[in-house]
Amino acid sequence: MQTGFDNQKYIDTQAARIRERITQFGGKLYLEFGGKLFDDYHASRVLPGFEPDSKARMLRQLADDAEVVFALNANDIEQGKRRSDIGISYGDDVLRLMDVFRGMGLAIGGVVITRFSGQPKAEAYQARLEQMGVSVYRHYPIAGYPTNVNLIVSGDGFGKNEYVKTTKPLVVVTAPGPGSGKLAVCLSQLYNEHERGIDAGYAKFETFPVWNLPLKHPVNVAYEAATADLDDSNIIDPYHLDAYGKVTVNYNRDVETFPVLKAIMEKIMGKSPYLSPTDMGVNMVGNCICDDDVCQEAARNEIVRRYFWEAERLERTGQGEAELARIALLMKEVGVDENYNPAHAAALVKEEVTGLPAGAMVLPDGSVITGKTSRLLGAASSLLLNALKRVAGVPDEVFVVSDEALVPIGRLKTEHLHSRNHRLHSDETLIALSISSATNPLAEQVIAATSALRGCTAYFSVIISRTDEAVYKKLGINVCCEPKFERGTYYHG
Known part of the structure; x- marks a missing residue:
């Protein structure tokens, strides 16, 4: 297979970029880790040369200075939500991920059960973890989150959440799937760290969309195809364009929520360290593409595959008609069809x-x-x-x-x-x-x-x-x- 991505360069430059961000905040960084850490097969398909465990190998370089905190939504525990790709529950996946992280030499800071409001299965899950010797913390729903900034950044908001005791300069906050509350955990910790007189910062690590590739680059379009069920899209970051005069790509949800996030950070830290959603990211993937043509070709094939996978899902379940139609439009955007x-x-x-x-x-x-x-x-x-x-x-x-x-x-x-x-x-x-x-x-x-x-x-x-x-x-x-x-x-x- 042709290679279009320099994996070793990625591991080295990504680790260096995260170290820079730790220094920027005086030695303590909460890093919201999006996407899949150990089995990122989407990235390996659209960036030939990217290994599915590249992000985990990158973190291994930071092992001496890092610990991992898991976020898990109490409602997902209660409903027994499962990962569709590997078929296990979110709760079991946290256990699986903890084993893998420990095998890499990374410390486990604990598990945060988010949006806890007395769910019985969440209580049972907490008891199970504590019997294993794992620290568990509860974070609670906040009325008006995320727009009621004054309540959120107060003793009745983040102040009610249990403080996660961490000791390392880098705290990686990850989760088994979307909607787990990673961002809220990071912001809650920022509030509680600053209340204790500890300087700390926040950054986000998402592989896609790739901020320094064009909006309609096939790699970015392939990500839209992969997330067709979320009804979201890639857009130009208007805040970055306004602040720096540079065109960058971000996800519409991140752009839409940035004003609120910026206001929360200003309330906590006195001044927001970021002028745009792109500023918050530390992703170096776009800098490590060594053959753009190869990656574009791989991404086009991925979009077609997503079309067939969605068509099969529709045939099996009767669901996904809108998603299939959306991927069909994305195929046209990059000039491919079912027979590509x-x-x-x-x-x-x-x-x-x-x-x-x-x-x-x-x-x-x-x-x-x-x-x-x-x-x-x-x-x-x-x-x-x-x-x-x-x-x-x-x-x-x-x-x-x-x-x-x-x-x-x-x-x-x-x-x-x-x-x-x-x-x-x-x-x-x-x-x-x-x-x-x-x-x-x-x-x-x-x-x-x-x-x-x-x-x-x-x-x-x-x-x-x-x-x-x-x-x-x-x-x-x-x-x-x-x-x-x-x-x-x-x-x-």
């Missing part, structure tokens, strides 16, 4: 020729490989096996998995596990390939090539099974499906 990736048309042609579901994938060398539904393999399994053989240099006519290895698995599925589908899913095909590798060196060669498919995109003529999709995801292969099911049933597992 040649694998899409190739999958549909393969299905037309064979009369059965099919798939196609663009390989790292730019060639397109297809896979069809066969007697023993589903389309996803067939495509995966064909792609692995191609990148491993094994001729297509050479069999690396014998029928003797495949047939018993299919029989086990139908005769003993009572599955209606005897064809092998992708995980079962990989198991058969692994068994074959014990006696066939070519099978071992094919298995060793799995990493070569990371970052590729596969298109299918039907919505594939969750099992196949999960295997592709683990291999780092992006999956897009034509928004239709193979069978005309009411329920699709």
Whole structure:
């Protein structure tokens, strides 16, 4: 895959930028950390070369001076809100993230349960954390937040919140998802630090939109596609343009709330250190793009993928029509359509020729490989096996998995596990390939090539099974499906 982003430069310059901001505020900084820390696959797709854990690796450079505080909305705990990408609750994700941070050598400052008003499950969650030895703090709803500045910045506002005891110069405030209250936690801590005579500041770290790329740069447009469900948009920061005469890009919500945020900081600190929302950010991503053409191309492909993902969601749930229409408009803005990736048309042609579901994938060398539904393999399994053989240099006519290895698995599925589908899913095909590798060196060669498919995109003529999709995801292969099911049933597992 082509590289368009200098990852090591990013890690070094981003850490240096945060250190500068700590110094600006006299040695104490609350850094609101937006987006995903450890699994930022969106960034890695639109900025080829960006590693999904780059931000975490950057923080590791600051480990001696940093601690992490988690914000978690009590209402999200009560409702059992889950992360859609990895399927676990917000509460469990905080535990997962704490383990990862501790493994990096970062201190855990505690968990703040925001908007607490006696929710029973939030109380139970707090008790659970405290039994583990984790410090938990409660922050409460404030009437008129965020516009009632006089009440917010008072003993009856932020002053009622429990003060989070921190000891490090850098306090990273993060959360398992949006709406958790990271900003309110940072501002509450600023108020309580200043009440105690401690100088402290606030900054925001968001990867997207990239402030120093053009508004309609495909990377920024791809972010709008990724957040189509939020009904927000990227806009020019008018405050930055007015203050400095420079055009920068920001998110409309940040621009809309800036006057209130500025007023709160003025009330707390006497004077706001920032003249614009862009001023608050410390993001260095735009400075580390080393091949803009590569990133633009990657972003265009991401917008198309988002279109197919939203179309599949609409087919599965009946929800997302407005979001799909919005992404369709964004595709037009960057000059692409559903057939931008040649694998899409190739999958549909393969299905037309064979009369059965099919798939196609663009390989790292730019060639397109297809896979069809066969007697023993589903389309996803067939495509995966064909792609692995191609990148491993094994001729297509050479069999690396014998029928003797495949047939018993299919029989086990139908005769003993009572599955209606005897064809092998992708995980079962990989198991058969692994068994074959014990006696066939070519099978071992094919298995060793799995990493070569990371970052590729596969298109299918039907919505594939969750099992196949999960295997592709683990291999780092992006999956897009034509928004239709193979069978005309009411329920699709």
